[in-house]
Amino acid sequence: MQMDKQQVLFNAARTLFLEHGFKKTNIAAITKQANVAVGTFYKYYDSKEQIFYEVYQAENEAAKHRIVSQVNTNQSPKDIIKQFIKAIIQTSEQNAILAEWYRNTEVSQLIMEYDKNKDGWQNSFVYSFLIENIQRWREIGQFRQDIDMETTLALFNALVVVDNHKEEIGTGNYPQMLEILADMIVDGLSTKE
Template sequence: MGTFYKYYSSKEEIFYEVYQAENEVAKRKIVTQVDTNQSPKETIKQFITTIIQTSKQSPILAEWYQNTEVSQLIRDYDKNEDDWQNSFVYSFLVKNVQRWQEIGEFRQDIDMETTLALFNSLVVVDNHKEEMRANNYPHVLELLADMIVDGLSVKE
């Protein structure tokens, strides 16, 4: 075990590295499973549902999803808060938001930065799910996502 500490300063750092690797595999899987030929609302709903299901299926990601202390540890170890902008999830959102704007399904008076900030607010809410004390948290997250998509959608 001493050899590990030659490369890592703690068990927490080892867990974080394993978590990061598992998280990248999960993100790749998630973006390939979502059917983007659906409406924006259905695409985002499937996207969030797939994230939650994938997080629960992986023992490492389930710890992040269900354990407040582990969630905090991961946030503490995240050295670069802008790493999410280089992720598959971020690329998926950018590509689809651009497409939805181009085909007239999303409002064009809201810029990309603001649109992505709205979706990123779901991550912020997720990081504080235990404070919400909601027994039906996945449903609450889905409703928030629906409301964001409704607000971004062009009204006919």
């Protein structure tokens, strides 16, 4: 059975983005790698930016599933969040496609622009993982009861907002700053023993 041409283009683009990055990959190279005509590319994708976004989203979701499946949820809330954030940063540094988010302002702006047209991260696998754990921490008394669930989630949503404005913060200190901010949020939500 022959693979769907859209999937062949996607796979070719993924390979090239991993090997050469966003800037050095062009539509001609993608179609050559896929062994299809340039016109075929435009049947499925409007631009290099669109196919990159789709490849990025697939890489990002696969990475998130892998990370969440490896998180030891028998730790304290602080250790779980710290392990999760470190794993995200490490995965992003090791995967050339995901690294574009941190290294290339043009690409991070592109991703944010495409994300504006989506349902948002609140419908993601990671958000479900977060809600499930926050509810568990509240039920077993590890998180404060005087702060409602909506406010608690808003505090964690702030990490996403910060991530979307990393250029303004300064990318040199970004990973450390994100870890410290997450620690401070968890400390503020935790009950004192």
